[in-house]
Amino acid sequence: MVEQVTHPLSKYLRADMMPHIWCPGCGNGIVLNCFVHALDELKTDLDKLVVVSGIGCIGRTAGYTNTDSFHTTHGRAIAFATGVKLASPELEVVIVSGDGDLFAIGGNHFIHAARRNIGVKVICANNFNYGMTGGQLGPTTPLESLTTTSPYGNIEHPFNLVHLAAAAGAIYVARWTTLHVRRLTQSMKKMMQKEGFCFIEVISPCPEIFGRYNKMRTGLEMMEWFKKASVVESFSDPAKAEITKEKIVVGEFVDTQKLSYEKLFHEKIAQINERSIQ
């Protein structure tokens, strides 16, 4: 008899939902891997964790994590998670979704959740395009990139997500690539311990689609780009945190503290009740 050996992190995943839907060379598996490592190192109580995703390749993450999880409509993960966090502030609510989901169709929810400082944690896998629908132009597609809907080169200016998050009021903002597994995991751990709206952008390779159109046909080629271009410039001005062929600025950009929405709300409730008792 061969002894059955299970992976030490398998308790964090729904094995019966495998195989996953992600392509060879995709970075989503790395994002999920770093996330479950962070959970493991923090000894997170899985009964008190809710993972929420929107629509897109990375949106399947909610289904793969062995916690309470919810796969919402396109773009609405943050709005749904706001309801969860406010109704049950003791729950840890993490949103794992993509650039199109969070910043195109869901962009309004992102800025308002950051402004309110609702205590949800957002991990965005930014692969520069809509992968699941076959590689269309998105809100982070770099200028001049080719996609199925920018066949002559993209003329739309992309969002700088860390700048956007910082300006909207997030209390923790970081950017890494899927090459930076240790720093990304550390960042996730840090974020999980904070109270308030936190945001991590992960630059993630999509070689099968985005890469194929833009002369980086394998995951390795995309990772080589990340390796060559990444520069750690922590706590530099997020407005200047560029993503170009030559340079990808990574690091932590914001790490501050202010009272979360749910904390303020429940403090108000306590004050009101105290007043009415007097």
Add this chain to the structure above:
Amino acid sequence: MPSKRSLLTGAHFMNGDVACAEGAIAAGCRFFAGYPITPATEIAEHLSQRMPEFGGIYIQMEDEIASMAAVLGASYAGLKAMTATSGPGFSLMQENIGLAVMTETPCVIVDIMRGGPSTGQPTLPGQQDVMQARWGSHGDYATVALAPSSVQEMFDLTLEAFNLAETYRVPAMLLGDEIVAHMYEKLVIPPPDKLRIVNRKRPNVPREEYMPFKPDEDLVPPMACFGEGYHFHATGLTHDERGYPQTSSSEAQQKLVTRLCNKIRKNEDKIIRVEETMLDDADVAVVAYGIVARSALSAVRKAREKGIKAGLLRLITLWPFPEKRVAQLAEQTKAIVVPEMNCGQMVLEVERKAKETPVAFLSKLGEEPHTPLEILEEIRRNS
């Protein structure tokens, strides 16, 4: 049972929006997310003041899409949750109403109908959203919609909408109109022991055996909530009883969508409520709902004074539509009159069941509902 502070037992003089808000509180609603819109804003304003008094939550979201999404999140976190809006916001909510149907999320959506389409006439009444309440989100589904005719019913039926939402795990809708929302009338809030309050069915199996979308005999699955250790998954994708996506199985689609429709259809006798006035020997039946039903009642009484055998079927439940009762009425009467503040919506349902019996439709748009005389005239023409 609601605490003393949350239930304002006694007689009040208040408007329909406030009565609706108090009905929600009485039902046990402890989460409201919304976005300001005429003529439903007073519901949000009142709840923003009332909810914190007993630990309930009020949040104003960035739009109605987010409001609906937050309501779903709160419901899955274990709270009874509601939003309130009017036509333009109701349109935006349709996306996540579909998600509520698919994920079987109990919640209440109040739509105070105004004149549409588009921005229309924000301060004037309408009954133009009744088909949207039935078919507004894409895909096939069945749900529940109630139509209050008075301030008292704004309270009673909001509470009832929560009971139906919790019983069948559906988004239940309350379709008020600008008049019932803004008029002031007497409201009696009963003592706690006179209220019937339903809470969702809870799982009674060990955590590892729990299947979040495995129905009981009534076709409704028991519902676990986040944070209780069940580790369940819910998705807007077609799914199996485990809640796992089944995007290429015809069988899964057939099974799930049929059940989502049938859990309302097969329970419709338990859900449907109508009010009947002088229908026993009626030659002409008026079918009406909402504020229009009050004019219709007056018209029917006047017709009787003039020797015309008229009666009123007031629809309290719009969806599911009381088609059996309408079919019986059509057999019995010479004609059916349907007055509505739209260009003909519920009349289509009446016609569908009336077969050979003539159906006269009376449209009225704008500031006022039909006068009793206008309806009486139509009764007379058809008697």
